[in-house]
Amino acid sequence: MKSERKQVYLFYKPNDELDEKVQKLRELGKKHGFTLAESPDKANIIASIGGDGTFLQAIRKTGFREDCLYIGINDDKLGFYTDFNLNDLEKIELGMQAENIEVLRYPTLQVTVDDLQEFQCLNELSIRSNIIKTFAIDVFIDGIHLETFRGDGMIVSTPTGSTAYNKSLKGAVVDPKLNAMQLTEIASLNNNQYRTLGSPLILNNDRELILKIVQDGNDHPIIGxxxxxxSIRHSHEVKVKVSDKSIKTLRLKDNLFIHKVKRSFL
Structure with missing residues (x-):
């Protein structure tokens, strides 16, 4: 790696056992010319230590930066975002050599709530009931009404997020090289009044998805x-698009998407 790419911020929750392992990682990084940054805004590389959840938090809490690399290091917790293992320093050291790694760009979602609040997602956007009660959503694609959904909620996932909550809802597993998003239902009702597609729907990156929450006095779902x-309440309209922004991350060349799918599920 070039010297200007060697300012590293370590994102993790400290504890005695982990601190000992992280110290060895620091020593290895110093050996290869890496410098620890005091804050993420001064870093060119942000390394999360933990599982996929920690990786997602690292990206969210550092602002979905496009000008740095994100690296996932697990502590024996298998994941789709964590290519490196804190207990295998030899492989991490090999990963510090450019010929053993490659840079991937993961698509993100751009979400706008009531034309007031905007944010990004790397895995998925979820809209779920906050009480034991179904609610209705009018679904529009590129301004065309598709259906009126009633049920427990809906998930909009990225390709990398397709193996998470989306998969537990029988959504499709999507190749992360596809720049797309997937809409999946959570426990939909289908009767004479409400009729939904009843299957996951994969949309191209130039589509705009609008979810309008039908209000009947007590329908204020949780947005995740x-x-x-x-902490968004009383929302009425949620717009979702595949963002122009992507997250850059490092992947070992011998750890392809198919390897991860097979290791995790088969």
């Missing part, structure tokens, strides 16, 4: 971004 519930 990745693994975090947002």
């Amino acid at each position: 971004a990745d693994n975090e519930a947002l």
Whole structure:
């Protein structure tokens, strides 16, 4: 790696056992000319240490930066975003050599709530009931009304997020090289009044998805971004698009998407 790419910020939750391992990682980084940054805004590389949840938090809490690389290092917790293992320093050291790694760009979602609040998601956007009660959503694609959904909620996922909450809802597993988003239902009702597609829907990156929450006096669902519930209440309209911004991350060349799918599910 070039010297200007060697300012590293470590994102993790400290504890005695982990601190000992991280110290060895620091020593290895120093050996290869890496310098620890005191804050993420001064870093060119942000390395999360933990599982996929920690990786998602690292990206969200550092502002979905496009001008740095994100690296996922797991502590024996398998994941789709964590290519490196803190207990295998030899492989991490090999990863510090450019010929063993490649840069991937993961698509993100751009979400706008009531034309007031905007944010990004790397995994998925979720809209779920906050009480034991179904609610209705009018679904529009490029301004055309598709359906009126009633059920427990809906998920809009990225290709990398397709293996998370989306998969548990029988959504499709999507190749992360596809720049797209997927709409998946959560426990939909289908009767004479409400009729939905009843299957996941994959949309191209130039589509605009609008979810209008049908209000009947007590329908204020919870909105979640990745693994975090947002403090947004009384929302009426949620717009979702595939963002022009992407997240850059490092991947070992011998750890392809198909390897991860097979290792995690088969």
